[in-house]
Amino acid sequence: AMLRASLRQVSAALKEGRVTPTELCQRCLALIKSTKFLNAYITVAEETALKQAEESEERYKRGQPLGILDGIPVAVKDNFNTAGIETTCASNMLKGYISPYNATVVQKLLDQGAVLLGKTNLDEFAMGSGSTDGVFGPVRNPWSYSKQYKENSVPKSHSEDEESNWVITGGSSGGSAAAVSSFTCFAALGSDTGGSTRNPAAHCGVVGLKPSYGLISRHGLIPLVNSMDVPGILTRCVDDAAVLLGSLAGHDPKDSTTIQDDFKPFELPNLTDVSELSIGIPKEYHAPGLSSEILALWSKAADLFKNAGAKVVEVSLPHTRYSIVCYHVLCTAEVASNMARFDGLEYGHRSDKKESTESMYAATRREGFNDVVRGRILSGNYFLLKENYEKYFVKAQKVRRLIANDFVKVFRSGVDILLAPTTLSDAAPYTEFIQEDNRTRSAQDDILTQAANMAGLPAINVPTALSERGLPVGLQFIGRSFQEKQLLTVAKWFEKQVQFPMIQLEEVKRHDSSVFQHQKSASFS
């Protein structure tokens, strides 16, 4: 069961020679092919991946692997620049764009021997909470095809095809979450601006880590909101996330917003005694629309800690209810600024309109961006107008400070970690999700996740249990700035307690047998 192993397990297997990097790579590539219907990947870099795998194999043969990541197949969200491999941000604006450089985090992965399988699908320019609004189509949640979902979901009618019953991955890093969840890679990079790593992690039943702002370099991550974006880590278990974090974190001279302090990678201790721990339950996160199921799970989780001897207290983050509006103002303002560079002149799509530079810009941008992106640009520019700047932008920054201070106060009062739901409910069926527009959905879905982005705090989604419909539900832990070790240690303990079930996908079983087979079957029982 190599494909379903954790990153650390498979790394040990590589080291011991129980599997070779090329074999591993080939299996992943084959699985990607047969799970194509998930639409998790925009680009599969088959040739380069196999080459990287071969080089890794050479190193293992010489007994000189670069480290724990050597030979490990990984995937990267398509808003990270990858040299020589198309980077599209799921937008017409960048279709066909080949970047001349690697994002710092991509370079770090490659320098440690990781095998880059491909670029994963997302909402266009990472704007969205469903991974449904990219030009390459929506990503399907692998759990839609799981035994657990099929057994528990009530089809609307018997004649209804499975096709229309599939559920979303959440977003915007849906492709990365689906890739990890369906075992096509052992870790994936996402990005998290308002919850875009944690949200799909929760819906796809994987671990999604949002690191502290300033810990991991954003150089090469095509920016959405410079003051909130962070590269996100998606893995199968918390220990794997710690491994990725260790290889990515640290000061980057090319990103002036990374902190200067030395970062020391760590191994997570196996926490047994939680009596020293103080867990905070933010009462405002009992948001309108929170499903009773998740509320119950949240409660159960709190009890879990209590019964194990930890101190569990209700806390208040009073400015939570202003965070959505505040986030929208600041997010759209920065988006409007960051999208100004897409004018069709230097790279990317360029319209055929030639009458004047202005008309070329206007046409290029109308053709290149979907309406979600255009909507945010227009709003953002509105907020940045001279007459509106004080009323909206500056005000929102002040509110942002208040929101961040809420957390500071709570952490100062002795609370170590906050425990909250990640999403309002389990994954919605696609047909239901698209009934509302992107803005509405984002406003609803971001509510539990974006305060952590505004405050720059680390947060992690841990898959907790299956819902009644057989779909994953996750809970998130929010920690103090730069205290990832403590955060992940607690998350690991919790993970061990809940024993979240493994997804049962027929496709994967076929690919993961010890005899390597090429099976192309369209049916999944």
Place this chain on the structure above:
Amino acid sequence: VLNRRCVEAAVMTGLALKCSINKKSLFDRKHYFYADLPAGYQITQQRVPIAVNGSLSYSLCIDNKMSQMVTKTVRIKQIQLEQDSGKSLHDDTRSQTLVDLNRAGVGLMEVVMEPDMCCGEEAAAAVRELQLILQTLGSSQAVMAEGQLRVDANVSVHHPGEPYGVRTEVKNINSIRFLAKAVDYEIQRQIEELENGGTILNETRAFDSKLGCTVPMRDKEGKQDYRFMPEPNLPPLILYDAKSLPANMNHQQVINIDWIHERLPDLPSVKREKLVEQYEILPEHSFALLNEDGLAEFFESVVKQTQMKPKKVIGWILNDLLSHLKQHSLTVKESPVSSFLLADLLNLLEKKEISSTVAKRVLAELWKGEGKTPLEIVKEQKLELLQDQKELEQICQAVIDGQENE
């Protein structure tokens, strides 16, 4: 990522211009769409620039003969760091614009002056002094023709006692001479316009050096809202001085204003004072010496090698040497006559072995660069001053005799 050298240059310049250096300054984005601005915004310092409230002293000649100099001051509003854009070249014949992005993103220092100058001559003198300061500091080579120093002039007119009039911005000025011309033209144009009952538009105009006038620049429609926003990728710039410098800070990561102050070279004004004091030359001489690259050093070198008093040497430098250089469009460095040769010549003059008329002739001869020494030329052409009384009497007698015969 912020360029350290740019910050250092800005601090040096700010100190040289007697500004207060802001220990904390901020970066902003200024948004507008243009072909030479690839990001759609320029990073600049709109809210809190790196240096403010300085002054620049410069000198003018009252008449054109450089015999009376008066000192003026222009206040420096601020110095800000910002990004350069690319370069647009308009090809009207093919209706296209070519964009060169090589310099886009490179750091610039913008020095903003207050409207304390009243004519082209003052503007030119102030900018010339600024140019010398920048060159002395090493902040920039400040050659206008190469775009290393770019000057935009803001001009307005008003009746004495009334508030300042509407200003126009004049761009495309490529030399100090053109700056004076452009400013004076614009002043005249505005006066004429107003006297004819017209109004001045707050517009941007381009200087046409061929025609010697300013013309409105096309494609400027209305006032732009630049939608300023703090630059999220650049944290506030913190500068330290000896007092505020934290003890265990890695000195590679910080800039110490006091440290920079201690290492400032002598500014032109200081250099001039020293020249005047040391060599007893006139202030206008010191200006002329510093106005030509390398001339002051040449002068000092000659002084060292000759017995002639500096007060006399200066004439030879500023009148003779300089006019030869200008005639042949040479820089001091390219002079075919070295300081050694000139000093040698001046020694001959000082010892009264030749007359000053002869000295000028010899200099012209030396200029040919044929490798002869002054003494060789004098001997060859028999230009020596006769000192022998008897010989002189003989010659005079011969001349008189010759006259009588006619």
